[in-house]
Every structure is written in C-alpha cells, then in structure tokens.
Amino acid sequence: MALILNIETATTNCSVSLSREGKTIVLKEDNSKNYSHAESLHVFIDAVLKEANITSKDLDAVAISKGPGSYTGLRIGVSAAKGLCFALDIPLISVPTLEALAHQVDANEGVIVTMLDARRLEVYAAIFDSNKKEIKATEAQVLDENAFADELARGNVYFIGNGVEKTKTLINHTNAVFIDAKLPSANEMSLLAYKKYRNKDFENVAYFEPYYLKDFVALKSSK
Secondary structure, X not given: OOEEEEEEOOOOEEEEEEEEOOEEEEEEEXXXXXXXXXXXXXXXXXXHHHHOOOOXXXXXXXXXXXXXXXXXXXXXXXXXHHHHHHHHOOOEEEEOHHHHHHOOOOOOOOEEEEEEEOOOXXXXXXXXXXXXXXXXXXXXXXXXXXXXXXXXHHOOEEEEOOOHHHHOOOOOOOOEEEEOOOOOOOOOHHHHHHXXXXXOXXXXXOOOOOOOOOOOEEOOOOO
C-alpha cells in the first residue's frame, strides 16, 4: 500500500494531497491571490497527515510538482519535499506541472494546451492529446493572434491554466475552448506520482532541482 504525499507550489495555489494507491484521500489547498506557501505549506502537510490519522513515518514517498512555474514557489515546495525525504529516507518523485494540469480537462477529442502565465504576453505551455499523452513538450512562448493556429485548424483546443486569461484576448477561433480559473493542484498529482512510484522512477534527493524555464521564443506566424 503506497502512501504518497503530493506537494504543488508552482503557482499561487498552495496545494497538498495524500494519496493511497494513486487515489487522493485528503486534499488541502489555498488559491489566494498572494503566495501563501511559506506560511501555509507545512501547516497543510501536518493537516493532511492528521486527517488521515497517520504520521510522516508512514509515508512511502513524497512527490513534488517540478515546474515550470513561480521560482519562489517551486523552491519552497522542493525544499520541503527534500527535507522530508532526507529525514524519512524515502524516495522523491517529480511530476511535471503542466502534465498534472492536463488531467483536469475532461475531453474525448481534440488537444489540451496547458499554460502558465509568465509575464507580458509570455506563457509556459505544453500540448497533450485527449488521453493526456504529451504531443508537444513544455516550452516558453510569446503569444500572438496566430498562436496554436495549426492545432486550432484541426479541431477543438482546450486551453487551461492561468495563462488562459490573456490568451483569450488574442485568439478568436471557433475551435478554442477556454477553461477559466484553473490552476495546478496536488489532487491530479496522485495518480501520476503513483505510476512513477511503481516504476521506481525516483529523483536524486541531493541533486534534484525544479524545472526553471526562462528562455522565450516567439511563435511563428501561420500566415
């Protein structure tokens, strides 16, 4: 029976879940406009363990949202995860932030574009098919009116993440489906972390670093 603590701090959503065999059994999160990770993260960790009536010594692994996202948020989450793994001598698992976000979309067709706001007209984005299989890896992009034109020409494109707000001011296409007010959550990390646990796909606790994605490239116009 695998008990995994999942930590998500890549955006303003400070989120912690406890999962058993890939299913979330306790979830605590706070999506305030201001980052609350420094104040809330360890409180949430203690809360989910207490609600599940276990102690940290019962954990089999800790999973962390690896990024991209907020530099400070990621550092806080990774530091907490490493500390637990060192102290408990248990594995560290990393889950790509944008992959977990894709699992919030219920789509039977088309593609899913997960995107996190960077600055100005910039986003961190990845593309997945309706089965949540990655078809375009995470990259930094500068948005314009022709962004994702090829995908939109082929069918529905589901946009999700806090990059959606500025994306819908630029893209006006009948195949664009904008899913508002969604951020990465530790809830969707549960199954992904469990799959990695079964495959013994672990990180080196001493040397693991968050995935900081800083370079931006302008999207080529389809015209």
